[in-house]
Amino acid sequence: xxxxxxxxxxxxxLAGGVLIGIAAGxxxxxxxxxxxxxxxxxxxxxxxxxxxxxxxxxxxxxxxxPLVYALMATLPMPQIDAGYGALILAGLLVGIGTSYGSGCxxxxxxxxxxxLSPRSLxxxxxxxxxxxxxxxxxxxxxxx
Amino acid sequence: xxxxxxxxxxxxxxxxxxxxxxxxxxxxxxxxxxxxAWDPSLAFVMGGAIAVxxxxxxxxxxxxVSLLGTPMQxxxxxxxxxxxxxxxxxxxxxxxxxxxxxxxxxVALGMGEVKALVFVVAMLAGMGLWVLFEARAGVSK
Numbered sequence: 297x298x299x300x301x302x303x304x305x306x307x308x309x310l311a312g313g314v315l316i317g318i319a320a321g322x323x324x325x326x327x328x329x330x331x332x333x334x335x336x337x338x339x340x341x342x343x344x345x346x347x348x349x350x351x352x353x354x355x356x357x358x359x360x361x362p363l364v365y366a367l368m369a370t371l372p373m374p375q376i377d378a379g380y381g382a383l384i385l386a387g388l389l390v391g392i393g394t395s396y397g398s399g400c401x402x403x404x405x406x407x408x409x410x411x412l413s414p415r416s417l418x419x420x421x422x423x424x425x426x427x428x429x430x431x432x433x434x435x436x437x438x439x440x
Numbered sequence: 441x442x443x444x445x446x447x448x449x450x451x452x453x454x455x456x457x458x459x460x461x462x463x464x465x466x467x468x469x470x471x472x473x474x475x476x477a478w479d480p481s482l483a484f485v486m487g488g489a490i491a492v493x494x495x496x497x498x499x500x501x502x503x504x505v506s507l508l509g510t511p512m513q514x515x516x517x518x519x520x521x522x523x524x525x526x527x528x529x530x531x532x533x534x535x536x537x538x539x540x541x542x543x544x545x546x547v548a549l550g551m552g553e554v555k556a557l558v559f560v561v562a563m564l565a566g567m568g569l570w571v572l573f574e575a576r577a578g579v580s581k
Contacts, residue, residue: 297474297475297478298476298477298478299477299478299479299480300470300476300477300478300479303467303470303477303479303481304479304480304481305461305481306480306481306484308459308460308461308481309460309461309481309482309483309484309485309488310484310485310487310488311459311460311488312455312456312457312458312459312460312461312462312485312488313456313460313484313485313486313487313488313489313490313491313492314456314488314489314491314492315452315453315455315456315459315460316452316453316456316457316460316485316488316489316493317456317488317489317490317491317492317493317496318452318456318492319449319450319451319452319453319456320449320453320489320492320493320496321492321493321495321496321497322445322448322449322452322496323445323446323449323453324496324497324500324506324512324514325496325499325500325506325507326442326445326449326506326507326508327442327445327446327449327506327508327510328500328503328505328506328508328510328511328512328513328514329513330513330514330515331449331453333453333541333542333543333546334542334567337542337546337563337564337567338567338570338571341564341567341568341571342571349443350442350443350446351446353443353444353446353447353450354446354447354449354450354453355450355546356447356450357446357447357448357449357450357451357452357453357454358450358451358453358454358457358543358546358547358550359454359546359547359549359550360451360454360550361450361451361453361454361455361457361458361547361550362454362458362547362550362551363550364451364455365455365458365459371458371551372458372461372464373551373553374463374464374465374466374544374548374551374553374556375464375465375466375467376465376466376538376539376540376548376553376555376556377465377466377469377539378465378537378538378539378555380555380558382537382538383538383540383555383558383559383562384558384559384562385534385537385562386534386535386537386538386540386559386562387534387538387540387545387558387559387560387561387562387563387564387565387566388534388562388563388565388566388569389530389531389533389534389537389566390531390534390535390540390541390542390545390559390563390566391534391562391563391564391565391566391567391568391569391570392527392530392566392567392569392570393527393528393529393530393531393532393533393534393566394527394531394542394567395527395566395567395570395571396523396526396527396530396570397523397524397525397526397527397528397529397530397531398515398517398523398524398527399528400531400541400542400543401535401541401542401543402453402541402542402543404528405486406486406489406490406493407493407497409486409490409493410489410490410493410494410496410497411493411494411497411500411501411514412494413515414518414520415515415517415518415519415520415524418520418524418525418528419524419525419527419528420528422524422525422528422529422532423528423529423531423532423535424532425529425532426528426529426530426531426532426533426535426536427472427532427533427535427536428472428474428536429532429536430472430532430533430535430536430537431469431472431473431474431536432473432474432475434536434537435473435475435476436475436476
């Protein structure tokens with residue numbers, strides 16, 4: 297294993313992580329809910345009365361975050377190397393997988409681990425392992 | 441008030457994803473590429489988020505209502521079953537293909553990225569398919 301020191305950004309990663317932790321903490325303390333993005337979004341597809349507004353507000357907050365960031369600093373643009381076919385396949389798998397597994401990086405990874413949920417620990421270990429293996433297969437076997 | 445708190449939490453969450461580099465798929469894939477030039481940054485994102493989150497969840501644990509008076513709705517399921525494991529594996533494969541998980545996909549969509557829009561629409565289609573499967577299987581919760 298070699299470390300990519302040139303792209304390693306521990307301080308901004310830690311600072312961003314703290315912001316994510318603050319957001320998840322605010323959400324559980326003020327709204328009494330888990331800040332699980334797949335669950336918040338997926339819940340909009342099965343609308344129950346009075347259940348949609350807070351979901352739309354949270355998603356809206358995520359969508360306007362780049363605009364708010366751009367008011368304070370230069371927005372770093374993402375580098376998306378995947379082609380359209382790969383993005384569609386990835387999106388389908390993420391949508392089905394997070395629904396079936398009841399959570400994603402935020403719900404299981406951040407909130408679940410923060411509250412020491414054994415269920416979330418298993419889920420996080422599984423999606424991390426699958427992510428590592430998938431990138432290995434794509435980068436070092438298929439595109440080797 | 442609840443809706444405003446929700447908007448604010450989403451906004452701060454999104455800012456955290458941008459600051460941390462999680463909203464950039466190339467950065468995420470650099471973390472998932474253990475056999476290549478590995479970028480460990482995202483471990484620091486998780487570390488920072490969990491360190492702060494753990495304090496809030498510790499406070500929340502024994503409360504019955506939130507600070508806004510709404511009921512605490514923390515997950516009660518403890519089942520470690522095929523659904524949890526299989527679903528998480530599928531999610532991880534999708535995450536590894538493009539470097540997007542749900543939050544960063546939405547944030548990158550907010551940046552006006554067409555590719556993020558394609559990802560988010562496909563993700564919603566996947567979630568919709570699951571709702572249909574569940575309804576058909578008659579085990580919809």
